[in-house]
Amino acid sequence: MMTGRPNFRPLRILLSEGTSTSAREAVTVLGLAGHVVDVCDPATAGLARFSRFARSYHRCPGMRDDPGGFLRFIEGLLAERRYDVLLPIHEQGFLFAKVQARLAARTGLALPSFENYRTAHSKAGFSRMLSQLGLPQPETWIVSSADALRDAVRYPCVIKTAIGTAGRGVWMVRDDADLAATTVELESGNGFAGEVLVQALVAGATEKAQGVFCHGELIGFHAYRQIMEGAGGGDAIKRSARRDRVRDDLAAIGRHLAWHGALSIDFIMPHDGSGPLYVDCNPRLVEPMAAYLAGVDLVDPLLRVSLGETPEVAPATREGVITHQAMQALLGGAQRGGARRDLLRICRDIWCQRGDYGGSTEELTPVHMDWISSIPLVMTALLLLVSPRLSHVLVKRGWGAHLLDARTVAVIESETF
Structure with a gap:
């Protein structure tokens, strides 16, 4: 852990948002390590505001509605307060990756190239990459119209927009009525402006893994099984697990993307014991407290990588550690x-x-x-x-202005941003 370093000094950390569960848990891990944590968020009362470990909470423009204003706010804080590390704890990494050369001149920051970040952030891009690497996933079709969607659907299935997090843009479809309702939502929400995934529904346990990478090499890893589902598909109860095959596959993904920073994946362990099927990717460190309680602080190597260090590979986390979110x-x-x-x-x-x-x-x-x-x-x-x-x-x-939507993604991707 960071406190074990010679001549340790508290780092000044700027957290990119404070509403998500990942941000709230990162504040705890950082505070326990003795770092000084500031948070910026458009919400009046994000979760991270309610912590003795958060020194300052800065109201900022919402990235979703004003990505340029949000970026200017971040750059203003970096210029005024001189933070050691900017930690993109959620989807803000998409924007930061686009302008990382500007930001890296002011603070420590760990992100891959924007092109590779986009691949991991897009569900369609992630699916194509899995096919390219020969890694397992449920049977998947990628469509871009209502007619193509109806042709591709085989019940039961899961329909996903290419952009979406925290349960947004995901529908379980078991019959014609579900499909009709989902199609209406996609059309009214302009979901067909981008790509839409149709995936076969696989019976099995939901599991997740998270890793920290240094220039494409995996240096920290944690995996767990969802024991009880919470709101929006989140984890109410989870149990740490040893997943050597998943670790190897995540390492392969990170090498392929030359990943630098944090990367998390979701997968299904089928009841027939056939092994993991990868279903989603989050280009960030998701809810790091579970790994911390299982014996490994993954935030520490992420900070070190952000500072330009090459950390040693972290030890394996303990199996069978149960945690919950009330x-x-x-x-x-x-x-x-x-x-x-x-x-x-x-x-x-x-x-x-x-x-x-x-x-x-x-x-x-x-x-x-x-x-x-x-x-x-x-x-x-x-x-x-x-x-x-x-x-x-x-x-x-929780689906607030700190997150991306398809319009914001298009603005950030544009040549003029």
Whole structure:
């Protein structure tokens, strides 16, 4: 860990947003390592604001609606406060990769080329790359019109827009009614302006892996299985796992892309035991607290790479470490139709560490070490107990102006940006 370095000094870190679960967990890991953390976000009260580890919280223009204004705000902070590292904890890496030469002159930053970042960020680009590398994925078709979509669909399947995160732009389609509803949403949301993926639905366990790379070489790795699904497909409960095959495949992806920085992948482990099928890629470090609790701080090598160092390969994380996110558990329970008594039972089980939460550690809102983190957790619980239907409203707040949409992607990709 960083604190073990000779002549250690706290680094000044600027986090690119503060609303996502990944940002909130990164604040905890950075704070525990003794670093000084500032956060910028367009939301008044992002999750990362509620932490004793966050020194400053800067309201900024939303990247989705004003990417140029967001970039100018970031550059202004870098010029004024002289941060050691700019940490692109979410989709802001897409913008930063486009202008990284400008940013790297002001601060430490770990990103691959913009072309390779685009490949990993696009679901269609990632699928094509898997085919090129001969890596397994569910049967997949890439289409760009409603007619082609109808021709490609085989029930059951998953339909995805090429751009989307946090559960946006993903539909489970099991029959003609589902397909009709999905087509309407795609057409009304201009989803056919880009590519659309159709993937066969595979029965199996959802798992995820994350890695840190230094100029194409994998130097840190963690994998886990989703034990309970939360809101928007997120992880309410997860358990660390050893996945040597996945580690090798992620290393191959990173070498192919000459990846520099953090990269995460989602995959299905089929019930028939046939091995991993890769379904998604996130060009960032997703929710790093689980790896930290399993024995490896992946944020540390990411900081070192950002500073131009070549870190040693991190040790393997421990298997079987169970962690949970209470907010995800409550939101997921409400979205699945849970009544107030069901949500109260979840609260009781988490508090008493019983049932599904026996032997598990909270990773998102670690109240025992950061009491301020209890504020969004308590507010979420109270709102859901008043009306469980509010879960859908609360989840959509996470799809805020800090994220990309297809229009913003086109603006950033343009030659004039």
